[in-house]
Amino acid sequence: MAKYLYKLGKWAAHNSKKIVGGSLTVLLAIAIIAMNLGPSFSEDMSIPGSESEKALQLIKNEFPSNTGGQVQLVLKAPENKTLDSEEINKIVTDTLRVIKEKDSHVVSVASPFELGNLSKDKKIGYAIVTYNVAADKVSEKSKEHIIQNIENTRDAGIQTELAGDVLFSEMEIGGITEVIGVVVAYVILAITFISFLAAGLPIITAVIGLAIGILLIVVGTNYLDITSVSITLAAMLGLAVGIDYALFIMTRFRQQRKEGYSVQESVAIANGTAGSAVVFAGITVIIALLGLSVAKIPFLTMMGLTATLCVLLAIFIAIIVVPAFLGLMGHRVGPDRKNTFLSKIIKSDKKQTTSDRWGNFVAKRPWRVSAIGIVLLSIFAIPISHMELGLPDNGSKNEETTERKAYDLLTNAYGPGHHATLIVAAKTSSETTNPQVALSDTVEELSGLSNVKNVSPAIPGPSGELYLISITPETGASNSETKDLVNDIREKAKTLEKSENIKLMVTGTTAVNIDISQKLSDTLPIFTLLIIGFSFILLVLVFRSILVPLKAVLGFLLSLGATLGFTVFVIQDGNLIDLFGFPIANPVLSFLPVIVIGILFGLAMDYEVFLVSRIREVFTHTGDAREAVLAGMRDSGAVVTAAGLIMISVFTGFMLAPDPIIKAMGFSLTFGVLFDAFVVRMAIVPAVMIIMGKASWYLPKWLDKLLPNLDIEGESFMEEIERKKSQKENDVKFYNA
Missing domain, CATH: 3.30.70.1430 (Multidrug efflux transporter AcrB pore domain)
Incomplete structure (x- = not known):
């Protein structure tokens, strides 16, 4: 693959104006189509086949007039x-x-x-x-x-x-908080590249890819059921990975320029080496996102597909449009120039960089560093043991929104159970001897359940066979006692169906949300094992090692536990909620663990590939495992640090948004990247690899023969380039002589 990406990079550099112009033309064309069609988001978050969904459909068929907003x-x-x-x-x-x-x-x-x-x-x-x-x-x-x-x-x-059920305070993309996140990312890039111009290039290319992706999603809403939260997730992830992928390729481009290669040759080499890492890192993210379909929940599957679209576009932009921009502006964005304004502020000629110092620190204390990192993340993971899942309602919105004010007024007037009303569909049959008496007995039985405030009389439908019974709990929709009541009603329904020949089915927003949370909770283990299994195989192919991929996925499990544990500690338990701007404590967003597992695993493998691919490249040439780790930290440590900080700044921008769903996702992903990039990848991973030494790269000979050589280090073309470079230098020396 590296060889093909090398050729692609060289072609893009030769045709830079056409590619840049073509990408902008595509963006303009899609924008015109999207503006003409307009958005048409669906807020259907049901689970086909669940009891609550079956009951809801039954009610809609019986009472068609109730289908309007x-x-x-x-x-x-x-x-x-x-x-x-x-x-x-x-x-x-x-x-x-x-x-x-x-x-x-x-x-x-x-x-x-x-x-x-x-x-x-x-x-x-x-x-x-x-x-x-x-x-x-x-x-x-x-x-x-x-x-x-x-x-x-x-x-x-x-x-x-x-x-x-008609939304007024809708999710907004591109608000001031997201802009702040992008501005912070620009500052990080400016410090990393010591150039204002170079700092803007990853953001420009990422925005082009993201804009195309978002506009395609807007067009898709007219033909597919896509929720508004899908576009938020796609925007969050597409922007972050788009900047990071461009950052990685630009970093390698500047390294090649420092070594004396021409602009076009540097672009081609960067695309063949760093571009290979970007492709495989992106594939792991896509695997994780497509894994969301395992839950067989339509809105969640669509979230994965829309985010996948933006990540896929980010990959294409990184390996085609970024090289084109570098071919066009390469002379101005690298390597570092000593007379620039930033270079005078940021001294880049130090004998030992921060990455060198940190790498040496870890190499001297590998056991201590790995132990501290593992213990720290394990402590953060403790609260996950009592995690509760749920979907936010208007009570979790900002106090300034009209929905939250309405929620508080209704709570004061009718109690918290008003927002958790359950609808029971009671269906009689020909075997029901006396429907009215049976229904009266049913209402009485339901009234006797724990946590019931009020049960309405049965309301008949036009067919005379379906009746609606409304139950108001004492507690709110997110309370665990309300969930227990739903389960009690379903248990009672089994008894009543036998004794009264009446079938009871519970539905309503609260019951639907409970079913969604339970379904997602049951899916988590399968989903986690699936994406880890696929990605483990992919990493074995990339790194040609057993222990390196194993270490990668075990490190991810550590950062995942810490992320979800800290999320429970803040969002569910209510600790530090004022600091992070959460109005009240709430159960963890039901689909948040699945989202975090999918996205965080993909990003974790991004950092793993960025860092370890350089370590493997050095180890392949030197055979010195310790020196390879130090070289990887020196050459890729800075870019992984910058990439992590960029992710954090983008996700923090979404965390500062007022919408509770966006805020929860931004919060979890912000701390997920913090734990994984800086504790796992920059501390535990190099420490463990120092401890394992050459054993890190162990691969059975029989397996080595079976695996295809993916060559992400670019050996297939670098040897030829070095040979030509050496020949050219000898020719110059001969001519001068």
Whole structure:
């Protein structure tokens, strides 16, 4: 592969203007298509085949009128007034009337007085606006119509907030926090390259690849069910790896320029060596992302596919567009120039670099360094033993959002169980002797369960065979007691089906979320083993060793445990939540462990390939295991450090976002990279390799013969290049003589 990438790099350098122009043309064309189609995200996060999903589909078929999106206008009367007063009643009624008359998509409105949902003190209630389209299809124009009209009630002193299944505070990509992350990444690159111009190149190329990927995802939302969180994950990962991959190739390019190679030859060599590492590192990330499909949850599979698209584009950009830019601007971005502004601030001519000093420190104390690193990560992993999974609701949003304010008002009025209402679909059959009596007995049985606040009478459907029973728990949706109640209802359903010939199925948002969390929890071990197994085989092929890949995956398990443990410590247990900006403690996002395992494993293998490929390259030529580790730390330590810091800065930008899902993902990935890049890859890995010595590269002879030679070090072309270079130098000496 290295030989083909070498040729690709040389071709890209020769045709730099065409490639750069072509990539920008592709970007413009996709942007025009995406703008014409517009986004059409789906917020369907169900699990086909689960009990809650089957019940939900049954209810939709029986009550088709309930399929439209709904907005709740949560109202609180001014001081010294109640919602049922004539003055307040008129304002609310007039506002709802205008909302219905001025929007053709609104099929009905119902005031708190019609719904009879006023709180005991009659200070709080909610109106319902129902649309003729699904919640995720309600247009921005309709949402704006709601926002404009509730100003009438707010101006009258009535606190009016918005809830329901129509989203108003949606996820945003490209906010100020993400920009801050990119700016920090630029500063890190400027320090690494000692050049403002060179620092901008990885960001420009990464943005080109990311923009193409995001626009393709936007186009895809018109044909596939893609959730808004998918584009967030794709943007987060695509930007980070895009910068890192360009960084790695540019670093090798500058090294070759320092050794006296021409711009085009340096581009080709960098693409053949560093480009090979980028391809294999990217493949491990893609394997991990595609592994998300193991859970057989559509929205999770689509998250993996959209993120895979952005990573794949990042690889293509790195091995085609980056070499083209280097061919075009190579004379100006490397090697280091001593007369630049940055070079005067950052002294780069020190005899011993930071990577040298750290490498020597680790080499002198390998047992101590590895022991401290393992113990430290093990301590961080302890809280994982009591991890609870769940999906965030409006209660986990920022206190300034209208959904959070509505959530708090409803909690004050009706208790936390209002947000965890369970819907039980009761289906009778021909064997049910007396349906009314049986249903009455069923309601009584359900009322007697622990943690039940209220059970509504059974509401019949048009067929007369399906009935709806609403159950309000005492506790909130994220409480473990609510989960126990769902399980109790399902256990009770087995008994009632035998005694009363009535089939009960639990659904509702809370039950769906519980089923998703349980499904993901059950999938975790299989998913982890699958991606580790595939990647272990790939690393054996790359490094031609058994112990190096084994060390890589064991190191990942350490960093994964520490990441999830620290996530539980902060997000679930509520420690340091004010420091990191989490409004309240909540269960860990149900799909977060799967996401973290997939992405963190891919990134961990990125760092492993970047660092160890250089160690193997030196060991192949010298046979000195200790010197190879020191050379790897010296030559690749700085780029791994910079890559880790760039990842952290990008993920931190997302961690600072207000949306709880984005914040949780950004938080976990930020600390995951911190643990893996700096504790595992820069400390434990070199320390263990020093301890193992030449044994690190042990591979049975029979296996060595079976494995194909992937040649990521570029031996297939470097020997020929060195021979030609030596011949040219001899010719020059002969001519001068």
